[in-house]
Amino acid sequence: MSRxxxxxxxxxxxxxxxxxxxxxxxxxxxxxxxxxAFWRHPEAEGGSAPTAxxxxxxxxxxxxxxxxxxxxxxxxxxxxxxxxxxEMWIGHLGGASIDVCYRVLxxxxxxxxxxxxxxxxxxxxxxxxxxxxxxxxxxxxxxxxEAPVELRRPRR
Amino acid sequence: MSRxxxxxxxxxxxxxxxxxxxxxxxxxxxxxxxxxAFWRHPEAEGGSAPTAxxxxxxxxxxxxxxxxxxxxxxxxxxxxxxxxxxEMWIGHLGGASIDVCYRVLxxxxxxxxxxxxxxxxxxxxxxxxxxxxxxxxxxxxxxxxEAPVELRRPRR
Amino acid sequence: MSRxxxxxxxxxxxxxxxxxxxxxxxxxxxxxxxxxAFWRHPEAEGGSAPTAxxxxxxxxxxxxxxxxxxxxxxxxxxxxxxxxxxEMWIGHLGGASIDVCYRVLxxxxxxxxxxxxxxxxxxxxxxxxxxxxxxxxxxxxxxxxEAPVELRRPRR
Amino acid sequence: MSRxxxxxxxxxxxxxxxxxxxxxxxxxxxxxxxxxAFWRHPEAEGGSAPTAxxxxxxxxxxxxxxxxxxxxxxxxxxxxxxxxxxEMWIGHLGGASIDVCYRVLxxxxxxxxxxxxxxxxxxxxxxxxxxxxxxxxxxxxxxxxEAPVELRRPRR
Numbered sequence: 001m002s003r004x005x006x007x008x009x010x011x012x013x014x015x016x017x018x019x020x021x022x023x024x025x026x027x028x029x030x031x032x033x034x035x036x037a038f039w040r041h042p043e044a045e046g047g048s049a050p051t052a053x054x055x056x057x058x059x060x061x062x063x064x065x066x067x068x069x070x071x072x073x074x075x076x077x078x079x080x081x082x083x084x085x086x087e088m089w090i091g092h093l094g095g096a097s098i099d100v101c102y103r104v105l106x107x108x109x110x111x112x113x114x115x116x117x118x119x120x121x122x123x124x125x126x127x128x129x130x131x132x133x134x135x136x137x138x139x140x141x142x143x144x145x146e147a148p149v150e151l152r153r154p155r156r
Numbered sequence: 157m158s159r160x161x162x163x164x165x166x167x168x169x170x171x172x173x174x175x176x177x178x179x180x181x182x183x184x185x186x187x188x189x190x191x192x193a194f195w196r197h198p199e200a201e202g203g204s205a206p207t208a209x210x211x212x213x214x215x216x217x218x219x220x221x222x223x224x225x226x227x228x229x230x231x232x233x234x235x236x237x238x239x240x241x242x243e244m245w246i247g248h249l250g251g252a253s254i255d256v257c258y259r260v261l262x263x264x265x266x267x268x269x270x271x272x273x274x275x276x277x278x279x280x281x282x283x284x285x286x287x288x289x290x291x292x293x294x295x296x297x298x299x300x301x302e303a304p305v306e307l308r309r310p311r312r
Numbered sequence: 313m314s315r316x317x318x319x320x321x322x323x324x325x326x327x328x329x330x331x332x333x334x335x336x337x338x339x340x341x342x343x344x345x346x347x348x349a350f351w352r353h354p355e356a357e358g359g360s361a362p363t364a365x366x367x368x369x370x371x372x373x374x375x376x377x378x379x380x381x382x383x384x385x386x387x388x389x390x391x392x393x394x395x396x397x398x399e400m401w402i403g404h405l406g407g408a409s410i411d412v413c414y415r416v417l418x419x420x421x422x423x424x425x426x427x428x429x430x431x432x433x434x435x436x437x438x439x440x441x442x443x444x445x446x447x448x449x450x451x452x453x454x455x456x457x458e459a460p461v462e463l464r465r466p467r468r
Numbered sequence: 469m470s471r472x473x474x475x476x477x478x479x480x481x482x483x484x485x486x487x488x489x490x491x492x493x494x495x496x497x498x499x500x501x502x503x504x505a506f507w508r509h510p511e512a513e514g515g516s517a518p519t520a521x522x523x524x525x526x527x528x529x530x531x532x533x534x535x536x537x538x539x540x541x542x543x544x545x546x547x548x549x550x551x552x553x554x555e556m557w558i559g560h561l562g563g564a565s566i567d568v569c570y571r572v573l574x575x576x577x578x579x580x581x582x583x584x585x586x587x588x589x590x591x592x593x594x595x596x597x598x599x600x601x602x603x604x605x606x607x608x609x610x611x612x613x614e615a616p617v618e619l620r621r622p623r624r
Contacts (some may be wrong), residue, residue, distance in 0.1 A: 168484075168485070169490065170490070171484065171485040172483065172484075173483065173484070173485065173487045174487070175485045178481065180481070186484075237483075
């Protein structure tokens with residue numbers, strides 16, 4: 001039962017005309033964190049490849065497709081030279097899908113700025129159809145399973 | 157009771173290395189549709205300004221801040237020269253917040269590709285604090301209120 | 313001897329924290345204009361495909377690779393709901409490369425905002441090596457050859 | 469006479485449908501490097517602020533505006549988990565403008581992938597007009613002045 005924690009550098013270009021990191025770019029930060037933590041990219045020379053691989057790039061036999069994302073913006077995210085920290089864990093490990101949960105911490109006090117969850121579907125790259133998660137995949141991911149993120153907003 | 161329907165042109169740069177419109181860029185399309193439909197930008201010369209204004213740009217006295225988004229990707233979105241169509245309506249008109257609902261239709265058969273809902277909070281630009289929606293704002297937005305979008309995914 | 317003229321819609325997200333279309337995003341506008349004018353994308357259903365094709369997408373046997381760009385920003389580009397207009401022509405048709413020239417017109421007076429030139433190299437997709445432009449390609453592109461854009465800045 | 473060298477992390481989203489870092493995104497990497505090296509951002513808490521400041525953000529009294537960029541792409545840039553390295557120096561220190569030169573090194577052999585030069589004009593933020601570089605600015609920037617980057621492409 002452990003979480004992955006990935007530093008994700010901001011870019012100045014993430015700011016929009018309001019001078020804050022744009023809400024769409026926040027989703028980009030989550031994508032970059034997920035790729036850093038769970039994705040083995042064959043062309044990514046150097047660095048430390050992840051052990052619990054969700055996706056191995058366009059040429060792999062399995063892809064993971066984002067089917068759903070729910071994201072809460074708890075406070076505005078300013079530009080910082082220091083990377084934000086993205087905590088990630090698996091909130092649900094289903095038959096053919098995985099819920100990845102995220103918490104974004106930023107600023108000198110490492111305050112919680114964003115919470116989110118994405119459902120990824122495991123897809124056969126040749127057919128584009130979902131496929132069952134294999135036992136060895138399940139074994140690799142199970143150490144990262146925890147209770148799902150508790151989103152705050154009312155669900156209407 | 158009416159929906160707004162906005163054509164949003166894709167960019168080739170919306171594609172990622174998998175050759176589909178990236179899931180984060182889909183959120184960008186929703187942002188652009190929302191701005192086209194509900195936003196009066198003082199510098200936007202020409203074109204037809206919206207009548208039900210949610211935001212009037214960085215220098216206005218009121219801002220709308222995205223507090224939450226939930227989005228479902230029902231099928232992969234390919235690059236098209238023709239714009240996608242984004243339907244929008246207000247699924248909930250609260251005391252200080254608005255839920256904007258979206259449906260993205262694309263392709264020759266105008267198939268449903270994406271459904272989403274964003275909660276926007278009305279904020280006093282000077283203080284950054286939420287403020288009550290004024291009666292005249294409520295009157296301008298009420299024609300666009302409908303039942304919320306019915307998301308398909310199970311909520312865990 | 314003719315120019316192609318392509319309307320390119322701005323996105324609000326093209327603005328940076330200074331409230332102008334970011335200079336990097338201007339290059340994106342040129343890319344989108346070039347793709348609209350010169351690129352046949354097999355997945356781009358609908359719309360009018362170009363006749364003088366420079367590139368037919370990742371799966372084609374020939375790619376065009378940007379080898380060099382020179383761009384001048386003559387005045388700040390504000391957000392407009394109306395598309396900017398990008399004029400394009402071929403300023404040089406070499407043995408294995410093409411110079412595409414651009415002029416970006418925007419605003420109510422259609423004022424010149426940006427001038428640029430990109431050198432594209434024609435590459436065999438399988439080997440990644442440049443190849444000679446074929447006579448039938450040359451014939452398709454020659455109607456768009458004109459004198460190169462006259463850049464204003466001093467070259468140091 | 470020294471160069472600044474800044475590591476700039478790639479994002480997976482910098483890849484386009486051809487699976488390489490998109491040529492427009494390369495310009496984004498240069499922008500991020502320039503901001504890291506030469507820009508004091510008042511909201512950028514933490515990290516080490518630069519000593520030779522070209523710009524201090526939207527609220528400062530002086531802005532620097534990109535007036536021209538020339539960029540050469542010498543080889544395709546693949547995705548790497550390791551940051552690319554951007555070398556920067558000042559190739560020309562004029563009366564009201566500065567040429568910033570760049571070299572992008574990447575990959576295990578730190579091979580040269582990109583060379584570029586941007587002309588930045590120093591502008592009075594209130595009027596938007598260029599202004600003379602002050603003696604104290606000149607003194608801060610002179611240590612970074614070197615011969616301009618030698619671009620390889622023929623100039624037609």
